[in-house]
Amino acid sequence: MFEPKDETLIKKMHQKFDPTMDGIASLLKEYSAEYDAERMNKAYNLAMKAHLHQKRHSGEPYLLHVISVAKILAGLRMDENTIIAGLLHDVVEDTDFQLEDIRDEFGSEVSLLVDGVTKISGLKYQSKEEQQAETFRKMLLSMASDVRVIIIKFADRLHNMRTLDYVPERKRPRIARETRDIYASLAHRFGIASVKWELEDLALKHIHPKNYAELVNKVQLSREERERYIKSITVPINQEMAKSNIKITISGRAKSLASIYHKMKKRNRPFEEIYDLMAIRIIVDKVEECYYALGIVHSLFNPVYDRFKDYIAMPKINGYQSLHTTVVGPQGKMVEIQIRTKTMHMLAEDGIAAHWKYKQANADEDENIEKAINWVKDLLNRQISNEGSDEFMEDLKIDLFHDEVFLFTPRGDLFKLPMGSSAIDFAYAVHTNVGNHCIGAKVNGKIVPLRTTLSSGDQVEIITSQNQKPSQDWINFVKTSKARHWIKKYLREVQEVQTR
Ligand code: MN
Numbered sequence: 033m034f035e036p037k038d039e040t041l042i043k044k045m046h047q048k049f050d051p052t053m054d055g056i057a058s059l060l061k062e063y064s065a066e067y068d069a070e071r072m073n074k075a076y077n078l079a080m081k082a083h084l085h086q087k088r089h090s091g092e093p094y095l096l097h098v099i100s101v102a103k104i105l106a107g108l109r110m111d112e113n114t115i116i117a118g119l120l121h122d123v124v125e126d127t128d129f130q131l132e133d134i135r136d137e138f139g140s141e142v143s144l145l146v147d148g149v150t151k152i153s154g155l156k157y158q159s160k161e162e163q164q165a166e167t168f169r170k171m172l173l174s175m176a177s178d179v180r181v182i183i184i185k186f187a188d189r190l191h192n193m194r195t196l197d198y199v200p201e202r203k204r205p206r207i208a209r210e211t212r213d214i215y216a217s218l219a220h221r222f223g224i225a226s227v228k229w230e231l232e233d234l235a236l237k238h239i240h241p242k243n244y245a246e247l248v249n250k251v252q253l254s255r256e257e258r259e260r261y262i263k264s265i266t267v268p269i270n271q272e273m274a275k276s277n278i279k280i281t282i283s284g285r286a287k288s289l290a291s292i293y294h295k296m297k298k299r300n301r302p303f304e305e306i307y308d309l310m311a312i313r314i315i316v317d318k319v320e321e322c323y324y325a326l327g328i329v330h331s332l333f334n335p336v337y338d339r340f341k342d343y344i345a346m347p348k349i350n351g352y353q354s355l356h357t358t359v360v361g362p363q364g365k366m367v368e369i370q371i372r373t374k375t376m377h378m379l380a381e382d383g384i385a386a387h388w389k390y391k392q393a394n395a396d397e398d399e400n401i402e403k404a405i406n407w408v409k410d411l412l413n414r415q416i417s418n419e420g421s422d423e424f425m426e427d428l429k430i431d432l433f434h435d436e437v438f439l440f441t442p443r444g445d446l447f448k449l450p451m452g453s454s455a456i457d458f459a460y461a462v463h464t465n466v467g468n469h470c471i472g473a474k475v476n477g478k479i480v481p482l483r484t485t486l487s488s489g490d491q492v493e494i495i496t497s498q499n500q501k502p503s504q505d506w507i508n509f510v511k512t513s514k515a516r517h518w519i520k521k522y523l524r525e526v527q528e529v530q531t532r
Contacts (some may be wrong), residue, residue, distance in 0.1 A: 038084060045080050045095065054099050056115070059106040067112040074137065075116040082120075082127040089198035097191060098122060104187035108224070108385040113138075114180045117145035121184055124150045148181030149188070155489055157210040158444025165213040167446045171438030172214065175488050182218065183385055186227050189215045193234040208238035223351055223383025232290035240293075247289050250303045258286060258310055264362045265312060265333070265369075272328045278321045284312040308358070314371045319344060322371045326355050329369055333359035336366060344376070352380055440491040453511045455482045459494040460515035467518055469496040483509040501526075 052058075053076045060067055079098045086094035102118040110118075116138055123129045124146055131150075135143035152175055157168050176182050193211055196204055212235035219228040237244045262284030273280050286292075286309055295306050314325050322344060329335075339358035347353045354372040361367045372380065435451045439458055447461050455475070459482075460467030473480055474493040486492060502519045510516050 041084055042081065045084065045093065048093070049080075049095065049099070056099065056102050056106055059103060060115075067115075071138070072112065072116060072119075075119045078129070078133075078137065079119045079123065082123045082129045086126065088195065089200075090195055091198075094122070094126075097195075100191040100194075101184070101187045104190055105184065108183065108187070108227075108382055110180065110183065110385060113141050114145065114184060117142050117149070117180070118184050118187060120146050121149045121188060125153060145178060145181055145184060148176050148178060149184050151175055151489060152181065152185060153188075155440075156206075156444065157214050158206070159446070160209075164446055165217070167438065167448060168214055169218055170448075171446065171488060172218070174436065174438060179222075179384060182222070183224075186215060186219055186224065186231075190227060190230060193231060196234065196238055204238045208235045211235040212239065219383075222385075223379070224381070224385055225383065226381045229288040229290065233288055236290045236293055243293065244289065247293060247303065251286050251289065251292070251309075254309075255286075259284075261362070261365070262310060262312065265367060268332050269314070269325075269329060272332060273325065276324065278316060278324060280321075280325060281315045282312065283315075284310055286310055308366050308368055310367060312367060312369045313377075314369065315374055315377050316371070317373060319373060322355050322373060325371050326357065329357065329359060329371070333361055333367075335359050339368075344372075351383070354380065437486055437488045437490075439486055439488070442491060442493050449486070450511045453486055454509045455480065455484050455486065455492060455494065456506055457510050457512045457515045458486060458492050459496075460510075460512065460518055462494060464518050466494050466496055467515060468502055468522060469498060469500045470494050471497045471500045482506070 053072060056072070056076070057069065060072075076099075080095050083094035083098065088094055088097055098119050098121065101121060102115050105115045105118045120134055120138075120142065123134065124131050131143055131147055134146055152172055155168075155172070155175075157165070159165070159168070172182065172185075176185075189211055192207070196207060199207070211231050216228050216231040216235060219231060266282045266284060269282060270280070292303070292306060292309060295301075295308075296303060299306070314329075316322055316325055336358040339356070341356040343352055343354045343356065353376040354370045356368065356370055358366050358368045436448055437451055437453060439447045439449060441447070441462065447458065449457055449461060455473035456467065456470065458473070459470040470482060472495040473482060473484065474495065475484060475486065475490050477491075479495075502522045504523060506519050507516060510519065
């Protein structure tokens with residue numbers, strides 16, 4: 033294994049950072065996760081050595097980035113291997129350490145996770161077209177052999193977005209758009225609300241800096257008034273609930289900046305005219321208490337017709353459960369109130385990531401939660417049935433993508449071809465003329481024979497020559513009917529000319 037010799041620098045880093053893994057350990061203790069401290073420490077030390085001489089754009093040691101990623105993962109209560117992979121996620125890509133080093137030290141599961149993250153980190157989303165975003169998301173899912181690879185990528189992107197201010201300005205918009213279109217969107221579909229909102233807000237900050245600054249300002253200015261208003265709703269609810277034996281936690285907050293921004297855009301209204309800026313959340317212990325609380329709320333404030341949704345009886349497809357109601361509060365303002373149990377709340381915030389939590393904690397799971405967890409298990413086992421054509425389900429049917437590969441042009445355009453497709457198939461997919469005149473291909477910068485089979489994520493450039501013509505043996509190397517059709521057509525035409 034590669035070993036850096038700079039002992040003084042290593043010592044300095046040990047002084048700079050907490051030797052008990054800089055807060056990761058205490059975070060893990062907080063939810064009393066079982067983990068192998070020695071193994072975790074080994075990963076921490078490997079990451080420190082590997083990134084020893086690297087700095088972030090901010091000037092801080094690179095180690096800080098991988099610690100932050102591991103902390104985000106610990107906060108999502110991911111399993112030990114995922115947190116270790118988080119610590120090591122940039123080691124293979126950026127340092128002299130090899131994947132074999134990681135496998136030898138930490139086993140194949142960690143090395144598979146790191147390998148997965150390395151592979152998808154090389155992919156850049158360039159396009160501005162909406163349908164390309166959809167294809168890109170599918171490609172990511174198809175390349176991630178394990179859902180945890182995507183979750184590590186969420187954590188990586190979240191920390192990169194939190195520190196995007198240090199990245200050169202010209203690079204920020206592309207990264208922010210990729211974050212919004214790809215990662216925030218996937219986090220939403222994975223049901224990880226906490227990650228989704230933060231990614232969306234940070235993306236907005238760098239895509240529309242001016243609007244963002246304005247919004248921050250206005251939300252800040254209206255804060256006191258909003259807090260007073262929230263109290264005018266929560267206090268009476270608390271008083272009524274206190275008459276029963278039900279324990280509730282009630283909180284109010286401004287909605288995320290991104291969601292306020294979307295509302296303004298959608299309704300074409302200024303900030304001052306968006307009234308449902310706040311959401312109130314009631315958290316109770318048991319399912320039946322949710323309905324009791326709902327009754328109290330409706331007895332105190334008039335519900336808005338048509339805005340009540342029972343996601344407890346009918347959970348969203350990503351497992352989300354809650355009661356939603358909108359009521360008319362004081363001064364005639366509309367306020368959304370969400371009511372849910374603690375367990376539902378945890379699921380709503382962490383979505384698919386909650387699966388690992390439940391494996392660790394033996395929480396008192398009620399039947400409904402069990403159902404939602406089972407859904408995640410199904411997903412992980414890739415046994416999602418074909419029922420329901422919901423967009424969310426479609427996206428998560430990773431299994432279906434196993435017979436497809438996703439490929440890039442040098443410009444970043446995406447093509448989806450059947451598994452086993454060759455460079456010739458790709459050439460015909462780009463354009464019939466490109467297919468008919470292709471003489472060679474570059475895959476990821478290397479010149480390869482035309483018969484080369486392509487794999488997901490490959491960047492493919494086709495070399496053409498006007499003198500080149502399709503040949504008989506090409507038929508053996510193509511998978512797509514389009515390529516076969518045009519090759520045969522050409523060969524037939526040649527034959528006709530010759531036999532004439
Ligand atoms: Mn990273």
